[in-house]
Amino acid sequence: MNAFVRVVEAGTFTKAADTLNLPNATVTRLIQSLEQDLKVRLLHRTTRSVTVTPEGATYYERVVRLLADLSDIESSASQSTAKPSGRVRVESAAAIASLVILPALEEFYRDFPDVGIELGVGNRRADLVAEGIDCAIRVGEITEQMLVARRIGEFHFTTGATPKFLAAHGTPATPEELHERPTIGLEAARGGRAFPFRFKTASGELELALSHRLVLNDTTSYLAAALASLGIIQAPAYAVHEAIRSGQLMPVLQDWDTPSTPVHVIYAPNRYLSAKVRVFIDWIVALFERHEGLKRR
Structure with missing residues (x-):
């Protein structure tokens, strides 16, 4: 069967x-x-x-x-007699894996030493059923109608640059002033179009298609470019949280909010959640709830 x-x-x-x-x-x-x-x-x-x-x-x-x-x-x-054990196959976006999951994974192993994690890292949309994946952490809206999606967090974007860059080029007072300063773009895939910088306004959303001096297709490299004082970035709050807290990056345009992006954990509806998968999902939910850059407002 x-x-x-x-x-x-x-x-x-x-x-x-x-x-x-x-x-x-x-x-x-x-x-x-x-x-x-x-x-x-x-x-x-x-x-x-x-x-x-x-x-x-x-x-x-x-x-x-x-x-x-x-x-x-x-x-x-x-x-009642056995602890969760076995291997859990998980897929996650690269930035969330490296900046959020991996730094905290030691605490999961401390609580569940008999559970192993096989973490697939990348930005592809894996076929959970065909590839035998237990669950995935997905950024953005869920388009697969046949999957169970549990919303576990959200993030806004932070616009910022290093103190050194801002001292040399000045701090923009409005989004339109970004056109006058070097910026760095982030694209979804190699050769794709860079995401616009987005802001909320009283009348809706403002999208700026900027002429970037540098475009990258990886969030970790995107952050590294900003830390090298190459330009202003607009990155997920969870990706720049530590850099801002340490003073390496300075947020700009803080009076201008940005649209939120949801984060879900998804799994196939016809696959029973075993104890090992359930404890991992519960841990991910708790991790996101306490993360300043990902918890729901």
């Missing part, structure tokens, strides 16, 4: 086999055996894809609930 569910969700036998750590042939035999026992065809197979038959779709809906209930029963029975 579990193999069948994984094939339906992954879309191919190969991807399902990878997430189950089983040979492709084994998964094929399991599905064939299941169909023989039920005396009904559950899947249509071609060389390139797998589709669900009407009977398979009905069977899938009931089996998903059954497997979730079974996992719940087993977990409830074992949690």
Whole structure:
């Protein structure tokens, strides 16, 4: 049953086999055996894809609930005597991983020494089901309709530069004065368009498409460029929080607020949250709640 569910969700036998750590042939035999026992065809197979038959779709809906209930029963029975253990596969944006999660991860291991974390770092939109990922930390609005999304925080943007840069170029008093000073741009991907600097106004939002002297596609490098006094940046508050607190960066245009960006933890709806995944998500929620640059206002 579990193999069948994984094939339906992954879309191919190969991807399902990878997430189950089983040979492709084994998964094929399991599905064939299941169909023989039920005396009904559950899947249509071609060389390139797998589709669900009407009977398979009905069977899938009931089996998903059954497997979730079974996992719940087993977990409830074992949690009273066993601590969470095993490996949790997590995906996160690079900046949140390096600046927020990794510096605090020692406390998670202290509380849950038997849980290992496999942290995928990058800005790609991973397919959680097909790749066997337990949960992901996503920045921005969630577009995948089939995923469970729990909002765990938000951040605004901070506009700033080093004291050395501001002493040499002056401090802007309005957003429009950014056009008169060197700025640094951040883009989503190599070769893409740099994000505009955004501010809130009484009539809505103001977006400035600036002519940057330098454009980068990584938040950590973006911060490094600002610390090298190369220009004014507008970066997520969580990324510059420590630099501002230490005085390495000075915020500017503080009377001008910026739009907020939500952060969610997401996971597949048909995958039961085991104890190891649940404690990691609870820890992430608590971590974001106390972080000055990420907690919800």
